[in-house]
Amino acid sequence: MAEHAPSLSANHEEKLERLLATAAEIFAEKGYHHASIRDLSRRAGVSLSGIYYYFSSKQELLFMIQDRSLRTVLSELKRKLAGIDHPEEKLRILIQNHVGFFAQKMAAMRVLTHEYDALEGGYRDKIRDLRLEYSNLCTEILRELRRSTGAGDVAPLNVATSALFGMMNSIHARYQSGTVPAERLAEHLYRLFLGGFIGHSPRSASVGRRAD
Amino acid sequence: MAEHAPSLSANHEEKLERLLATAAEIFAEKGYHHASIRDLSRRAGVSLSGIYYYFSSKQELLFMIQDRSLRTVLSELKRKLAGIDHPEEKLRILIQNHVGFFAQKMAAMRVLTHEYDALEGGYRDKIRDLRLEYSNLCTEILRELRRSTGAGDVAPLNVATSALFGMMNSIHARYQSGTVPAERLAEHLYRLFLGGFIGHSPRSASVGRRAD
DNA sequence: AGGTTGACCGATCGAGCGTTCGACCCACCC
DNA sequence: GGGTGGGTCGAACGCTCGATCGGTCAACCT
Numbered sequence: 265m266a267e268h269a270p271s272l273s274a275n276h277e278e279k280l281e282r283l284l285a286t287a288a289e290i291f292a293e294k295g296y297h298h299a300s301i302r303d304l305s306r307r308a309g310v311s312l313s314g315i316y317y318y319f320s321s322k323q324e325l326l327f328m329i330q331d332r333s334l335r336t337v338l339s340e341l342k343r344k345l346a347g348i349d350h351p352e353e354k355l356r357i358l359i360q361n362h363v364g365f366f367a368q369k370m371a372a373m374r375v376l377t378h379e380y381d382a383l384e385g386g387y388r389d390k391i392r393d394l395r396l397e398y399s400n401l402c403t404e405i406l407r408e409l410r411r412s413t414g415a416g417d418v419a420p421l422n423v424a425t426s427a428l429f430g431m432m433n434s435i436h437a438r439y440q441s442g443t444v445p446a447e448r449l450a451e452h453l454y455r456l457f458l459g460g461f462i463g464h465s466p467r468s469a470s471v472g473r474r475a476d
Numbered sequence: 477m478a479e480h481a482p483s484l485s486a487n488h489e490e491k492l493e494r495l496l497a498t499a500a501e502i503f504a505e506k507g508y509h510h511a512s513i514r515d516l517s518r519r520a521g522v523s524l525s526g527i528y529y530y531f532s533s534k535q536e537l538l539f540m541i542q543d544r545s546l547r548t549v550l551s552e553l554k555r556k557l558a559g560i561d562h563p564e565e566k567l568r569i570l571i572q573n574h575v576g577f578f579a580q581k582m583a584a585m586r587v588l589t590h591e592y593d594a595l596e597g598g599y600r601d602k603i604r605d606l607r608l609e610y611s612n613l614c615t616e617i618l619r620e621l622r623r624s625t626g627a628g629d630v631a632p633l634n635v636a637t638s639a640l641f642g643m644m645n646s647i648h649a650r651y652q653s654g655t656v657p658a659e660r661l662a663e664h665l666y667r668l669f670l671g672g673f674i675g676h677s678p679r680s681a682s683v684g685r686r687a688d
Numbered sequence: 689a690g691g692t693t694g695a696c697c698g699a700t701c702g703a704g705c706g707t708t709c710g711a712c713c714c715a716c717c718c
Numbered sequence: 719g720g721g722t723g724g725g726t727c728g729a730a731c732g733c734t735c736g737a738t739c740g741g742t743c744a745a746c747c748t
Contacts, residue, residue: 276694295593297509300735311697313738322736381507418671419664423650427668430646431639438638452631456639459630460672488724512705523727525708534706692747698740705734712727718720 280318283308288329292371296326296382326379327387333372334394337365351409355458358402360450362432366439367446377433399425418463428457492530495520500541504583508538508594538591539599545584546606549577563621567670570614572662574644578651579658589645611637630675640669
């Protein structure tokens with residue numbers, strides 16, 4: 265009232281957000297193609313055509329879920345990385361951030377990792393670019409890490425990056441039934457990956473070399 | 477002709493196999509729910525109703541693809557593991573076997589890893605059991621490995637198993653465009669995982685409790 | 689009061705889906 | 719020749735889906 269107009273706009277945005285969250289749940293449960301707008305309509309208590317007031321198509325709905333999740337993960341990560349120098353710490357932050365979002369927004373993250381192929385045309389291109397940016401950021405951290413530790417290349421950087429994301433994303437199955445807190449899980453994955461990436465002479469036992 | 481009857485039966489089995497392979501391609505490309513029997517009918521050059529002479533339903537088609545792939549991977553793995561004593565060698569064989577199948581039967585393996593959720597009822601149960609057997613076999617190897625190297629637990633065994641499968645399955649994206657031969661890729665993943673799993677104990681304080 | 693607009697709905701359309709059914713073809717056996 | 723059964727097909731059924739369209743109704747503006 266006092267302000268320009270955002271009171272109505274805020275309601276709109278709020279409901280849109282609620283619809284997105286509900287849609288993410290349904291997509292996560294049944295998969296994009298198997299889920300119907302009618303499912304969303306029922307669970308959200310909105311008429312079928314009412315959905316189309318907020319989204320122009322089912323594709324756009326899927327896109328917005330993935331776009332928002334990915335942007336949030338990325339911007340949060342960049343914020344946390346600001347001012348950090350040690351590559352090891354950067355890697356730890358990346359893993360904590362990623363795993364943390366899985367624990368916090370499981371449905372949306374599951375849609376993000378499972379339904380990329382369901383995107384079409386321009387929507388797919390935009391998400392592809394964001395994923396690439398995320399992936400490149402990770403690869404750069406690994407490059408720094410390898411340089412600073414003077415480790416040989418156990419694996420090419422792109423393979424290592426791909427493996428790391430594979431590890432992190434595999435936890436959705438593990439997490440659902442597990443009561444392991446996210447920070448602990450992230451710490452496990454951090455050690456698991458870091459140890460392998462830095463590498464150590466396979467045959468010689470080399471115990472207790474460095475302390476961080 | 478000279479033999480009993482298997483000439484007809486062999487033709488049958490042959491065509492069934494061809495249909496399975498073609499269906500795997502389509503499922504891998506478009507996803508199970510998005511792919512239609514009509515797609516398969518067109519690409520295989522068989523009439524729509526002709527498909528139903530070989531398969532009783534779309535679900536059974538999906539099940540047979542996953543069942544055959546998983547059984548082949550598992551039995552090949554067991555065969556290769558026979559007579560091997562060193563846990564490190566066992567792990568290497570497991571990874572080589574898994575990655576090798578991805579390179580060899582990419583479409584079917586992609587369906588196996590991507591379309592588990594698309595299975596329903598009894599079909600899902602059967603595949604779940606096979607996956608569990610595979611996963612348990614892996615966990616046992618990791619348990620031996622940890623015992624024989626005297627390494628502390630960097631991560632609980634179930635987390636490590638899950639991470640390993642996540643790593644291995646993530647390569648389908650990497651492999652499609654890559655020209656890296658499968659054995660090389662497997663070797664990279666082997667080193668990457670082994671180094672982290674054995675760990676080089678930064679401070680050895682053994683964070684986690686024992687995993688059962 | 690009259691007009692405009694944002695928010696929402698019921699009814700419906702056209703398309704595509706998995707599956708079924710009855711009919712054909714043809715190689716084989718009596 | 720007549721029958722039998724494996725293999726194949728065209729046409730159709732019943733259903734669900736994403737999307738559209740005209741209408742309603744309260745809130746606001748003038």
